[in-house]
Amino acid sequence: MKFYYEKSWRYIKKVIAIGVVIALWEILPLMGIVDYRSLPPFSDVILGLVEITLTGELFTHMVSSLQRSLAGFVLAVALAVPLGILMGWFKRFERIVDPLVQTCRNTPVLALYPLFILFFGLGELAKISIIFYGSLWPILINTIEGVKTVDALLIKAARSMSISRLFLFTRVILPAAVPSILTGLRISATRSVIILVAAEMLGASSGLGFFIFATRAQYEIEKMYAGILVLIILGVTVNYLLVKLENYLSRWKENMEPA
Numbered sequence: 324m325k326f327y328y329e330k331s332w333r334y335i336k337k338v339i340a341i342g343v344v345i346a347l348w349e350i351l352p353l354m355g356i357v358d359y360r361s362l363p364p365f366s367d368v369i370l371g372l373v374e375i376t377l378t379g380e381l382f383t384h385m386v387s388s389l390q391r392s393l394a395g396f397v398l399a400v401a402l403a404v405p406l407g408i409l410m411g412w413f414k415r416f417e418r419i420v421d422p423l424v425q426t427c428r429n430t431p432v433l434a435l436y437p438l439f440i441l442f443f444g445l446g447e448l449a450k451i452s453i454i455f456y457g458s459l460w461p462i463l464i465n466t467i468e469g470v471k472t473v474d475a476l477l478i479k480a481a482r483s484m485s486i487s488r489l490f491l492f493t494r495v496i497l498p499a500a501v502p503s504i505l506t507g508l509r510i511s512a513t514r515s516v517i518i519l520v521a522a523e524m525l526g527a528s529s530g531l532g533f534f535i536f537a538t539r540a541q542y543e544i545e546k547m548y549a550g551i552l553v554l555i556i557l558g559v560t561v562n563y564l565l566v567k568l569e570n571y572l573s574r575w576k577e578n579m580e581p582a
Contacts, residue, residue: 407466
């Protein structure tokens with residue numbers, strides 16, 4: 324009973340915190356403390372959100388953004404996870420590749436966007452490529468660390484039963500590395516949205532980043548904030564789903580804990 328009470332109270336505190344922010348957002352512009360033209364009341368932003376939803380404008384831009392973000396993110400996962408497993412499992416391979424990885428991952432992503440435009444033009448390929456590049460490194464680094472930091476006792480216990488390297492990898496190493504890999508996915512999912520918005524502000528005719536930039540230029544501030552609000556909701560939703568996936572795939576840890 325106490326557990327459910329504490330859990331409910333945690334949710335209530337989060338709701339209260341969000342409610343306070345929304346209340347201040349609504350009150351401060353109405354009282355003239357904050358410039359109405361720079362920050363319209365929350366209610367006006369919601370009206371703007373309803374308007375772009377009913378006209379279908381939001382759906383068009385959101386689909387374009389999700390297609391680009393998902394394409395780049397999926398390509399990053401497809402490369403980073405296998406490569407990270409290889410680098411974490413084979414130390415010699417890691418020593419060879421690591422200097423290049425460290426150089427690339429410490430280069431500011433958006434600083435390279437002009438190069439992507441130079442090579443791929445202003446079309447979809449440049450946007451998907453920069454999202455792929457920016458999303459790659461958190462997944463790769465966390466996958467490497469996840470494989471390298473598996474509990475040595477688990478590996479020794481598995482080897483004591485004379486199991487094959489393949490069985491050791493698929494049944495011990497990979498499951499134990501899943502939480503770290505999913506942490507990388509969560510970081511990359513957030514990064515992909517940030518990079519997406521920046522990429523869509525240049526050379527795009529659709530997408531949430533383009534929409535936010537265009538409404539700011541047209542001084543439709545309520546719609547601009549509505550677009551930002553949609554991005555926040557998308558980011559929180561993706562993070563929530565990945566946390567749930569992590570809890571599901573890591574449920575075996577709970578079974579290992581002593582009662």
